Each structure stands twice: as C-alpha cells, then as structure tokens.
C-alpha cells in the first residue's frame with residue numbers, strides 16, 4: 001500500500017487505539033497510519049476475522065483481541081477512538097470507565113451526540129475531562145473494514161461537540177488528529193449538532209429506505225426496479241447503507257428526527273392535495289424554490305460566494321491597447337426595467353412573461369427577494385422569466401432579512417412596497433450598499449405614515465414596521481432621483497388618497513410606463529406624476545430592451561478608437577435615458593439610430609457608432625439626470641477629446657456605488673490625464689492616456705470605464721476589484737473581446 005508523506009508527525013505522537021474497525025474506524029486507522037500521525041496504530045474488534053483482515057490490509061500496525069488489555073495498556077498522550085455503532089457505544093464506555101486511565105483522551109464517531117453524552121453521564125456520573133465527543137461527516141454506503149479508505153476524510157467535515165467539562169487541550173489534540181487525516185474540523189453544541197444532522201443526514205436516509213421499501217413491497221416490483229434508472233438511483237443510493245448503524249442512529253436521535261419528519265410529512269400532504277386538485281401554482285412554487293435552494297446549497301458546498309461580494313473572489317482586468325472596434329453586439333437587458341418587471345409582475349394579478357431579463361446580480365437580488373416573499377418565479381433561463389403574480393395584497397412575510405447585495409435600486413424601490421405590507425421586514429446589503437443614503441426614501445415614507453428605521457447615519461439596514469395605514473402625500477423631490485420617485489409611487493399603491501411626486505428635472509420614467517402597461521392609471525403632467533390607490537395590476541408580456549447604460553461603454557469605445565464602426569442592437573432609447581447620446585453628439589460623436597420602434601411600451605433602436613474626433617464641451621446641466629449612470633464612461637470620452645470638458649450639477653455622482661467623481665478623477669490622474677474634481681462635477685483636459693494600475697473600488701461602472709480607456713492607452717492598464725461588473729453586465733469581458741478590445745480577467 002502506498003504511503004503518504006508525514007505532514008503532521010511532529011504535531012502528534014503517542015498511540016492510537018481504534019475500538020471497532022468498521023468503515024469509519026478502519027479509514028481513520030488507515031489514514032493515520034499512512035500519514036504516520038502516531039507512533040503506533042492499534043485496532044480492536046469483537047470479530048477475529050475483522051482483526052485478521054485489518055492486519056492483512058495494513059489498516060493497523062497491530063491488533064489486540066481483548067479490549068480490557070488494550071485499554072489498560074494506554075497511557076498519557078495516547079488517543080482512544082470509539083468507532084462502534086451508536087447503540088453499542090454505552091457498552092464500550094462501561095469498559096473505558098473500568099480500564100482506561102483518566103489521563104487518556106477518548107473520543108467517539110457516533111452520528112448522534114445527545115444519546116452518547118447521556119450514556120457517559122449515566123456511566124461516569126458526570127462527563128470526564130478526557131472525553132471529546134466527535135462526529136466525522138463522511139461515509140459511504142459500503143461498510144466493514146474491507147471498505148476502509150485512506151482518503152475518506154479528505155476535505156470532509158468533522159464536528160466536535162466538547163462540553164464544558166471537556167479538557168481544552170484534549171479537544172485540541174483530537175482536532176489535530178482529524179486535521180491530520182485531511183478533515184476540516186468545526187465545533188458546535190450537542191443540541192445543535194443533533195438537530196442539524198437530523199435534517200441533513202438522518203431524515204434523507206430514512207426517506208431513501210422508505211421509498212425503496214415501499215417500491216419493493218409493490219406487487220409489480222420487478223418491473224419497477226427494471227425501469228428505475230436515474231431518479232431512483234440518485235435518490236436511493238444511501239438506502240444501501242448499513243442497517244444496524246441507521247437503526248441505532250434513528251432511535252438515538254428520535255425526537256429531532258420526528259420533528260423534521262413531521263414537517264416533511266405535512267409538506268408531502270400539501271403536495272398530494274396540489275396534485276389532486278391540479279394546482280400548478282403550488283407545484284411550480286415548490287419546485288422552483290427547491291431548485292433555487294439546491295443551487296445555493298451547491299454553491300455553499302463548493303465553497304463559492306453566492307453573490308460575489310467585494311473582497312470574496314476578487315478579479316482584476318488587464319487591458320492591452322488595441323485598435324479598431326467592429327461588428328454587431330447585443331448588450332444585456334436593462335437593469336432598471338428588469339427590477340421593475342419582477343416587482344410589478346409579482347404585485348400583478350396573473351402571469352407576467354419577461355424576455356430579455358438582465359441576469360446580473362442586482363436584478364437577481366430583486367428576484368430572490370420576491371421569491372423569499374412567496375412569489376413563484378420561473379427562470380431566469382436565457383433572459384426568460386415567468387412571474388406568477390400574487391396581487392397587491394399577496395406578498396408573504398419573508399423568513400429573514402432580505403439581502404440585496406450591491407443594488408441600490410432594489411432597496412429604494414422595495415422599501416416603498418414593503419412600507420405598505422402587513423408584515424415587518426428588514427433590508428440589508430453589501431459593504432457598498434451599506435454606506436448609501438436611505439434617508440431620501442425614509443423621509444417621504446415617514447410623511448406617509450410608514451414605520452422605517454435606518455441604520456446610523458441614514459444608511460442600511462432598513463427595518464420596516466408592517467401594518468401601517470399609509471396616507472397619500474404630494475411630494476416635492478429634493479433631488480432628481482427616479483429611485484425616490486418610484487419608491488413614493490409604489491408606496492402610493494398602498495396609501496389612501498392621491499399620491500403625487502414632483503421632480504426638479506425629468507428622470508427615468510420606467511415605473512410610470514410599466515404601471516400603465518399593467519393597466520394602472522398614472523397621470524403625468526409637467527414634472528408631476530400622480531396615482532391613486534385601489535387599482536389592480538394585470539400581468540402581461542414584457543420585452544426588456546438592452547440597457548443603454550451598458551451600451552454606453554461601447555458607444556464611447558467605438559467613438560474613441562480610430563476606424564471603428566459597430567452596431568448595438570435593440571437598445572432602449574427612452575427619452576429619459578438618452579443623455580449619453582445627446583452629450584456624445586455634442587462632443588462630435590457619430591451616432592445613428594436605426595430601426596426605431598416600440599418594444600413593450602419602451603422605445604428601442606439599433607445604434608450605429610463610428611469613430612469620431614471628439615472635442616471637449618461644457619455639459620448642459622439638464623442632460624445630467626438623463627445620463628446619470630453614464631458619466632464614468634463620458635469622462636473617458638472627455639479624456640480622449642480635444643480641449644476641456646466641464647461637468648457641473650452632478651453631485652449625485654458622489655453617492656452612487658462609489659463616489660464616482662473621486663474614483664474617476666483619481667484613476668484618470670494615475671493614467672496621466674488632468675482631471676480635477678469639483679463638488680458637483682469635474683474638469684477634464686483631453687490628452688494621452690498612459691498605462692497604469694487603477695482601482696474601481698468595487699464599482700461596476702468604474703471598472704468598465706477604465707477598461708475602454710485601455711483602447712487609447714500607451715500601454716497596459718490594470719484595473720483592480722472588478723468582480724462587481726457581474727451586477728449589471730455579466731458577459732462584459734467576452735463581449736468586449738468579441739468587438740475588438742483586448743481584456744483579460746485574472747484572480748486578484
């Protein structure tokens with residue numbers, strides 16, 4: 001048998017005695033022996049044939065057939081591992097009490113900890129310091145010493161449940177033994193362990209045994225098993241496990257198992273009812289929620305971040321200077337419209353079918369929040385999402401806080417909806433969202449009678465008290481913000497009376513448009529939007545256009561890269577979003593709108609962009625709200641333009657996913673461009689972009705803007721902290737390269 005190098009030989013010495021050489025004990029002995037963790041590995045068993053086999057297979061150095069003799073020979077520094085079936089453990093403990101010296105550590109491997117601790121107390125009178133309860137979460141449906149595997153514990157978890165009486169040094173030593181055979185060791189209380197294991201291990205075994213036994217008892221079982229392929233095989237693999245072991249575990253952890261068994265039984269009963277009554281909604285709800293949960297568990301099991309938040313698996317972009325952009329592309333769906341499609345689709349009556357949905361982390365956070373409030377949502381599958389609306393009054397209380405990642409839009413719009421619900425809720429976000437101003441939504445909602453509590457300084461988390469009778473207000477927005485406008489309008493759906501919002505300058509009107517699309521009456525007059533509660537939303541079809549904010553990066557890229565000619569298809573050109581087109585044209589950009597049409601109530605076009613000699617301008621202030629997300633990219637256009645570009649009236653840029661004025665001024669300065677930040681804007685002198693290393697500060701739009709700057713740089717640009725590009729533009733790197741940029745993504 002091949003021997004592994006000794007990783008931990010210095011950390012552990014002494015002898016290991018394994019009592020009971022089944023799969024678990026045998027594998028531990030074999031792994032410890034191969035890695036030379038102990039000076040000697042000894043095995044005992046009641047069965048002479050097991051001892052013989054253990055010796056033949058090299059599982060142990062030596063065997064001892066008489067347990068009292070083996071125990072009496074152990075001394076300080078040695079470890080005894082009790083590896084017998086759960087219900088046999090007490091018998092062994094009685095012998096330990098009689099023959100094992102109090103200085104010798106002993107531990108067990110039983111899948112249930114409560115019953116073992118009870119037995120210990122009964123036999124010893126109290127828990128001895130030398131006992132460290134343990135449970136390796138590893139196994140196989142195979143059993144016996146012959147199934148021993150030296151790598152059974154590699155990357156598996158071992159849970160130790162030390163008691164207050166357990167010696168700390170003893171716990172550390174048992175922990176070192178398990179780490180030495182490759183396991184990851186964690187600690188929890190006995191009670192928690194037994195509840196968690198009942199749900200994650202014991203019940204699944206019970207269900208597998210039950211299904212196989214039920215099918216085996218059916219008359220035509222031969223036929224059934226002949227055709228039982230994939231699903232049956234996957235689900236019932238563990239029904240081949242050791243019956244004695246599972247009998248013991250089931251009885252030893254009976255109360256925790258019965259508790260989850262009752263929940264599953266109720267759940268199965270409701271599925272049965274749904275099947276009989278043809279309740280597709282119920283079935284789809286169960287299946288989509290479970291599929292999503294399974295996906296999340298898998299990501300957890302694979303040790304990956306669910307939403308790639310800052311600092312987890314960070315990536316950086318390396319951009320090489322390149323020449324020309326050519327070709328056609330379709331950028332992902334509009335983020336603002338995707339959020340609203342989920343929100344209004346959920347609050348509508350009937351089904352809403354969405355195509356072109358942005359599968360970015362921000363809009364997925366909104367989708368998940370509504371799932372958490374009981375809405376059945378199918379997909380997303382290549383941009384297709386089907387929302388089974390629950391009506392304005394149909395949301396259910398979420399089980400815990402709703403986590404919205406990096407997404408300000410999710411939080412600011414959702415709080416308006418939640419203010420009108422009969423349940424309490426909490427909204428949280430990532431590091432960046434947790435610093436963003438929420439008083440701007442909390443203030444008008446408070447005027448409506450809502451109960452909103454922000455964190456210190458008016459930032460998330462937001463706590464929303466339910467069951468408030470909201471009153472309509474006539475609100476004058478202090479800043480041009482579509483998020484605040486939408487928040488008040490959505491709360492207005494639940495407020496008695498007529499809710500009006502007046503804006504200081506036009507901002508994106510997707511909420512108003514979509515409400516009308518769902519059959520809700522919304523009046524827009526001058527700068528004032530008005531709606532009255534009491535109506536209903538009717539689900540329908542939503543075709544989400546490509547996001548002009550994502551298209552912007554390539555509009556600027558093609559403008560600044562000599563000889564470029566690209567067409568971006570099906571881009572939303574809502575008049576409240578086209579500031580970037582207006583501004584680039586004022587700078588001399590060559591942009592043509594082709595094939596203008598309406599898609600689901602929103603104007604769209606194919607946008608052809610050819611390179612042009614850009615010149616610096618004073619950006620008209622009325623364009624600022626219409627291009628609010630596009631300034632980081634426009635700053636890059638300004639850096640490549642002839643002369644000076646001046647932006648004013650854009651203080652809102654300081655409270656986006658980052659302080660975008662400072663982030664861009666700092667980065668451009670590093671790249672050799674004269675960029676001077678002001679309180680509400682920037683002054684940029686066009687010039688030659690140099691190579692350098694810049695930080696996006698985890699802001700997706702800063703990361704993408706510096707990427708396109710690379711086109712005109714004298715050398716490589718390295719951009720740090722780019723993983724949040726996935727919030728709005730999941731395939732940015734691939735699409736960029738397909739159009740002619742040279743970007744590579746690398747782990748930071």
Ligand code: S3P
Pocket residue numbers: 335336337409480481482483484486507508628629652
């Ligand atoms: C958005 C509105 C804008 C924009 C954000 C999306 C929306 O924010 O910056 O990316 O979907 O309503 P403000 O309304 O706060 O300016």
